Structure formats: C-alpha cells, structure tokens
Amino acid sequence: MFLPALATLLALITNAEAHSWVEQLTVIAPNGTFIGTPGYARGNYPRTASGFSDTTMTYLLPPSTRSNVTQLLPSDKLCKGTQQDQSQSDGSPRLQASAGAAIALRYQENGHVTLPQNQPGKPKNRGTVYVYGTTQPKVGEKLLDVYGAWTADGTGGDGRGVLLSTQNFDDGRCYQVNGGDISETRQKEYTHEASQLTGADLWCQQDIQLPTTAPSGKLYTLYWVWDWPTAPGADPTYPQGKTEIYTTCMDVNVQGTSANKQKANDEYAEGQDLNEAAIPSEFDKLSDQQSTEAPAAAGASSAVTSSANAKKATVTAWHTVGKTVTVSQDTTVTVDADQSSETPKSR
Numbered sequence: 001m002f003l004p005a006l007a008t009l010l011a012l013i014t015n016a017e018a019h020s021w022v023e024q025l026t027v028i029a030p031n032g033t034f035i036g037t038p039g040y041a042r043g044n045y046p047r048t049a050s051g052f053s054d055t056t057m058t059y060l061l062p063p064s065t066r067s068n069v070t071q072l073l074p075s076d077k078l079c080k081g082t083q084q085d086q087s088q089s090d091g092s093p094r095l096q097a098s099a100g101a102a103i104a105l106r107y108q109e110n111g112h113v114t115l116p117q118n119q120p121g122k123p124k125n126r127g128t129v130y131v132y133g134t135t136q137p138k139v140g141e142k143l144l145d146v147y148g149a150w151t152a153d154g155t156g157g158d159g160r161g162v163l164l165s166t167q168n169f170d171d172g173r174c175y176q177v178n179g180g181d182i183s184e185t186r187q188k189e190y191t192h193e194a195s196q197l198t199g200a201d202l203w204c205q206q207d208i209q210l211p212t213t214a215p216s217g218k219l220y221t222l223y224w225v226w227d228w229p230t231a232p233g234a235d236p237t238y239p240q241g242k243t244e245i246y247t248t249c250m251d252v253n254v255q256g257t258s259a260n261k262q263k264a265n266d267e268y269a270e271g272q273d274l275n276e277a278a279i280p281s282e283f284d285k286l287s288d289q290q291s292t293e294a295p296a297a298a299g300a301s302s303a304v305t306s307s308a309n310a311k312k313a314t315v316t317a318w319h320t321v322g323k324t325v326t327v328s329q330d331t332t333v334t335v336d337a338d339q340s341s342e343t344p345k346s347r
Contacts, residue, residue, distance in 0.1 A: 019058045020107045020169075020204075022224050022248040024197075025095040028102040028207065028286075031269040032278040039095020041250040043082035046092065059083075061143055061245045069242045078143040078223055079249035085139060086219055086251050094219075098256045100212040102286050104278055105131065105224060106205045107248075112228070113170045113204070114183035121234020121241070125168035130225045131208050134161030137221040143245070147225050161223075165208045169226055171279050174204035192274040202274060207282035214254045224248040 025039040045056045059080035062071055077084070088094050097103060111118060113126050132150050149157030156163075175186040177200045186202070194200040206224070214220045225247050232241035266287045268280050 019054065019060070019246055020110055020112065020226065021057045021059075021246065022105045022107050022250060023203065024106045025222075025250060025252070026104045026106070027095070027097050028104055028278045028283070030266045031272075032280065032283045033269060033272055034104060034276045034278075037093070037096065039097075039250070039252065040088065040092035041083065041248050042079070042085065042087060042094075044089050044092035045082075057248075059247050061247070062243060069238060070240055072144060072243060072245075074142060074144055076143045078141040078146055078225075078247055080247070083249040086137070086221070094250070095252045096255055097210060097252050099210055099214040099216060099254055100257060102207060102209050102278070102283075103252070104205045104207050105222075106203045108201065109170070109174050109176055109204050111176050111178065111180075114175050114178055114180045114186070116182070119230070121231040121238075122228060123231075125170055127169040127226055127228030127244075129165075129167055129169050129206055130163065130227070131165040131206060132161050132223040132225070133164045133211065133214075134221050134223075135215060135218060136160040137251075141223075141249075143225075143247070146223055147227075147245075161221075162211070164211075164222075165206060167206055167282070169204065169228065171204045171206070172281070173274075173279070174202050176201050190274055195275045198275060205279055205282075207278050207286060209286050210252065210254070212257065214252075216254055216256050218254055219251045220254050222250050222252065224250070 022041050025041075026034040027036045029035045041057075045052055057080075061076050062069060062073070095103065109126075112122075116122065116124075116126070130147065132146050134150075145157060146161065150161045150163050151157075152163045154162045173186060173190045175183045175190070177183060177187065190202055192202060208222075210220060225245060228244045228246070230238055230242035230244065233239060235242070266283075268278070268283050
C-alpha cells in the first residue's frame with residue numbers, strides 16, 4: 001500500500017507544472033516498427049541537458065499573464081519564440097523522411113492521462129491533438145491562421161497548408177508509472193522493458209503520413225496543437241473556464257518518395273517492442289488511406305469528418321476570439337467559423 005501511495009504523491013509533485021510537447025519524431029516501417037534516426041522539434045532542448053526546466057519547451061496559449069484566460073487573440077503566434085525559425089539545436093537534428101512516409105510523433109502524458117483527478121474539468125479524452133502540414137511556413141505564424149482554419153482538403157484558411165491528423169491526446173495505451181488506477185491497469189496490459197530514453201513510462205504517440213506530394217529536397221513543416229480546455233464551473237480558479245493550448249513546431253527534411261509508405265495490404269507485426277512500435281489502430285488508419293487522392297487527403301486522418309456527418313457531441317473547446325473548434329469525446333470534429341461561446345453546449 002505504501003509504494004503505490006508514494007508513487008502517486010511523487011507524481012502529483014512532479015507534474016504540478018509538467019506539460020507536454022513532441023519529444024521525438026520517427027519514421028515507421030510498413031510493419032509498424034520505428035526505423036532510422038529520430039528527429040526533433042525546432043530548437044529542441046533535451047530533458048537531460050543542464051538547466052532544463054518544464055518552461056524550456058512548454059508554449060501555452062493564451063499566456064498565463066493574460067487577464068482573460070479564455071481569450072485567443074489574432075496576434076497570438078503559433079510557435080514558441082525558440083521555434084520561430086527553421087533551425088535545429090546542437091544534437092537534435094530534424095527528421096529525414098521521404099514523401100508519403102509514415103511518422104510517429106511521440107510525447108509524454110505527464111500524468112494528464114493517468115491522473116485525471118489532478119486537473120478537474122478537463123475532457124475525458126484529455127484534449128485533442130491536431131497536426132497541420134505546410135511547405136510554406138511563416139516566421140511569426142499566427143495560431144488562428146492555422147488552427148481551425150486549415151482543412152484536410154487544403155481549401156481552408158489561406159490555403160497554405162492542410163490538416164493531416166486529429167486524435168485524442170490519450171492514445172489509449174500510454175502511461176506514466178504511478179500508483180493511479182489507469183497507470184496500474186495499463187502497466188499490466190502494455191508491458192515493456194524500460195529504456196534509456198523513456199524510462200519505465202510508455203510515451204503517447206500520434207501517427208501521421210506525410211503527403212506523397214511533399215517536394216523532395218525541401219523542408220516540410222509540421223505544427224502540433226494540443227487543445228486541453230477546462231470547462232466553466234469545474235475549477236473555482238476559473239469559473240468561466242479556461243482555454244489551454246500547447247504547440248510544437250517542427251520540420252522534416254524530405255528526401256525522395258517513400259518505398260515504405262503505407263499500403264492497404266500492409267500488416268502490423270504483432271509482439272514487437274512497444275518502445276519501438278506504432279499504435280496499431282493508428283497504423284491501420286494510415287494503411288487505409290488512399291495515396292492517389294488529393295495532396296491533403298494523403299495525410300488526412302480518418303477521424304476527421306464533415307459537419308454534415310458529425311455525431312452529436314459535447315463541446316469541449318470554446319474560445320472568445322477567432323474560430324471555435326468543437327471536439328467530441330470520440331474525436332469527431334466540426335469547425336464553426338466566427339462563433340463564440342462561453343459555456344459548453346451540445347450540437
């Protein structure tokens with residue numbers, strides 16, 4: 001009894017201010033195994049480096065200094081100051097991948113999944129993560145020019161980019177080792193050997209596919225956006241709710257057309273090391289995609305649906321400025337332009 005309680009207490013202390021970002025990018029082989037040399041976000045600062053703190057890589061919108069914590073401004077920049085330029089820090093190279101390649105974006109859940117009681121009022125799916133892609137990034141890119149604007153078919157917003165993927169922050173199996181019920185259940189179900197990189201934790205991941213039309217010899221930019229709102233009335237500190245968005249900006253060096261791009265007959269290798277493997281359900285989505293469709297569709301997640309086909313769901317995200325992205329617990333997404341709401345509602 002003592003050890004689980006101690007583990008939970010340590011997790012509570014450790015994650016009081018811990019948040020998440022994309023720690024590593026890796027190419028996925030047709031059997032679901034990670035291959036090649038990993039890549040990293042712009043301006044990456046490893047956790048093992050001297051002077052590292054949670055704020056080194058965390059980028060929050062709206063900033064904690066804003067008086068209205070539900071407000072997103074048109075001037076809010078999508079990327080952290082250290083990620084504005086397409087440059088890499090020493091020892092953290094960008095990923096090398098081919099057009100059409102499947103890629104795993106991995107991040108730590110930091111107790112947001114396995115200790116949900118620590119953050120009252122958060123959505124059951126622990127928020128929703130989006131990945132946008134473009135060959136035309138801007139220094140000073142604005143959040144609202146991309147988030148809720150770019151679409152899977154490439155026609156949204158200013159047309160410079162596409163929505164490649166949408167999924168729950170909780171990938172269904174990731175965990176931090178602690179004494180919480182969710183963690184203990186997943187530790188038994190998803191057993192793996194501790195590694196030097198991840199320790200005993202099992203990192204979350206979002207599996208995407210680069211468009212087959214990504215130009216060889218060029219950089220392809222990825223924007224990872226995690227929307228993790230607090231519902232009004234759930235936390236006395238934020239009676240009107242709280243908008244909480246975190247981002248990671250990264251680039252992939254595209255070289256050639258992938259011989260490893262997912263195909264409908266690709267099969268996931270069972271029994272492989274979970275430290276080095278894609279999420280089976282996400283792998284299957286990539287396998288089902290039609291690479292001959294429009295450039296945007298080549299990387300679009302099957303979890304994204306049109307407004308006409310969207311299921312009825314509870315709104316878990318709302319913003320007082322810009323566009324409102326409506327997210328359900330099962331990652332069905334609709335986007336309503338220029339709508340604002342201060343309280344959740346059903347659609």
